[in-house]
Every structure is written in structure tokens, then in C-alpha cells.
Amino acid sequence: MRRRRDILKRPPPGSCGRHGFALITVIWGLGLLTLLGAAVIVGARYRARAALADGSVLASAAAAESAVNFAIASILSPTPNTSFPKNCRMPGGEQAEIVVEEEVGKIDINAAGLPTLERFFVAAAQDKPLGDRIAQNVVNFRKSLQRKETANQTPPSANQTATTNSGNDIKSSGFSTTLELDQIDGMSPALLRSAIRYTTTVSGRVEPMPEAMTPALRQLMGLDPGRAEARRPTLPGSFTIRVDIRASDRSRYIREALVSFGAASAQPYIIREWRRGDIITGAAASRLPSSGPVQTCIKL
Numbered sequence: 001m002r003r004r005r006d007i008l009k010r011p012p013p014g015s016c017g018r019h020g021f022a023l024i025t026v027i028w029g030l031g032l033l034t035l036l037g038a039a040v041i042v043g044a045r046y047r048a049r050a051a052l053a054d055g056s057v058l059a060s061a062a063a064a065e066s067a068v069n070f071a072i073a074s075i076l077s078p079t080p081n082t083s084f085p086k087n088c089r090m091p092g093g094e095q096a097e098i099v100v101e102e103e104v105g106k107i108d109i110n111a112a113g114l115p116t117l118e119r120f121f122v123a124a125a126q127d128k129p130l131g132d133r134i135a136q137n138v139v140n141f142r143k144s145l146q147r148k149e150t151a152n153q154t155p156p157s158a159n160q161t162a163t164t165n166s167g168n169d170i171k172s173s174g175f176s177t178t179l180e181l182d183q184i185d186g187m188s189p190a191l192l193r194s195a196i197r198y199t200t201t202v203s204g205r206v207e208p209m210p211e212a213m214t215p216a217l218r219q220l221m222g223l224d225p226g227r228a229e230a231r232r233p234t235l236p237g238s239f240t241i242r243v244d245i246r247a248s249d250r251s252r253y254i255r256e257a258l259v260s261f262g263a264a265s266a267q268p269y270i271i272r273e274w275r276r277g278d279i280i281t282g283a284a285a286s287r288l289p290s291s292g293p294v295q296t297c298i299k300l
Helices: 002-009 015-076 114-125 128-152 178-183 189-196 215-220
Strands: 086-089 095-102 237-246 252-261 269-280
Touching: 015 095, 015 237, 015 252, 015 269, 114 128, 114 189, 114 215, 178 189
Parallel strands: none
Antiparallel strands: 086 095, 095 237, 237 252, 252 269
């Protein structure tokens, strides 16, 4: 009788294996659920950080455009304190550095002579053979553009009046923007970014005006860099308004606008070109020097 009871209590053959497989299945299921939960949490955090970063960039871009408009308004309606560069704080709390650069103080790639171009590109590239080659290519490129435009021109009729070129008018030949320097053979992206800061297409000068040159360009051209002094823009003229925005999260946004004042039009100014500078994240921007502004840009 005891033997029969032992047989009845003994589990049927194969039942232990089924229970073990079920236990392993449950453990794997719990592990997968844990991994899926962790993935959802990480993804949510990443999306939140990305949304925060995008919002910061948009806020900095809006602040930069507002600072450009503030500089334009200051130039059109100057006050005794209207001078640049200017460090101030935007209404949103962003720190703004506003610089106004005169185009007559830059290298005009449409009008500058070969020696001036060679001196500039050799210094910018820090390579004499490369700089000389780029300068010659710039001259050849603008000559080819002039020949094409001359061939496409039609003789003016009797009732048409000839227009003259000035520093505020769009060039009728050659480069239309400094961004076209990327078509020059030998121009690297790094050199292009550096050259755009010091070149123009609207001054019409064979040599840049020394007193209007920035200290950095004066140093590149082998002149005494001197000390940067605040200048009041004089009208009419063309200027590059450069705005450097530093947000509270240490991110940085740079915006530039090429603006002509007193041009031959009914408008008091014309924005000829917008350029966006580098966007630097907080880790990189934290290494940049900063000075706390003592006044607000716009008083509300």
C-alpha cells in the first residue's frame, strides 16, 4: 500500500522539464519588459533634451535677429551713445555682442588688385604658394564672369538711362556675394569661413580704407592692428552687422546681415544678405571668454 502511495505522489514523467521551461519563459519575459521600459525612459529623456536644445536654438536665433534690427534702428536714429561694438543684454536674458563692420574696410574681391589679393590670401592661408594661386584664381574667375555678362548685355535704348555703380548698388559684374569664393580652386572650407569675414563685393575700392579696417584684418595685411575703438557708423554706406548671442545655457548663436543704407531706392535700408554663423553647444561655448553686460539692449 505504501508503494502505491509513493507512486501516486511521484510527479508524472516530463513535468519537471515543463515547469522549468515555463519559469525560464517568465524570467525572459520580465527581462524583456524591463529592457523595453528602460528604452522608453531613455527615449523620453532624449526627446525632452532635444526639444529643450531646439527651443534654446530658436530663442537664440530670435534674439540674434532682434539684435540686428536693434542695430539697424540705432544706425538710422543715432543717439549720443550709439557706437559699436556694443555688449548688452536682450529682453530674454541672452547676452549679445553687436559689431558693425564697414564694407569699405574690407577686401573687395571684385575691385582689389592682384597684389592686395595675394597679400590677403597668403596671410589667411599661411601658405604663400597656395595664397598666390587663390588670388590669381579670384582674378581669373571674376574676369570670366565679366566676359559672360558683357556678352549677355544688350545695348541700352535711347529712352533708357545708364546707371552708375556705387558702394550701395549691386555689382553689375564679377562676384555677386562672397559666398561664391567656394567656387575658387584651392579654397578649403576653413579658409572660406575665414575669408568671408574680411571680404566684400560692394565697396568698389581697390584698397580697403585703413581707418575702417578691423584690427584682425589690419594684422593679416601686415599693418599695425592698433586698439579696437568704438565707432559710429556714418551714412550712406554698407555694413555687416554681426551679432554674437550667448544664451543662459551657455550655447552660442552667431548671425550676420549685410545691410546697405542710403541706397538708390525708396527704402531707408536694404538687407542684401543674411548669414548664419556657427552654433556651439554648451560644453564648447563654456570655454569662450565672456564679459557681463552692464546695460540692456532694448528698454521696454
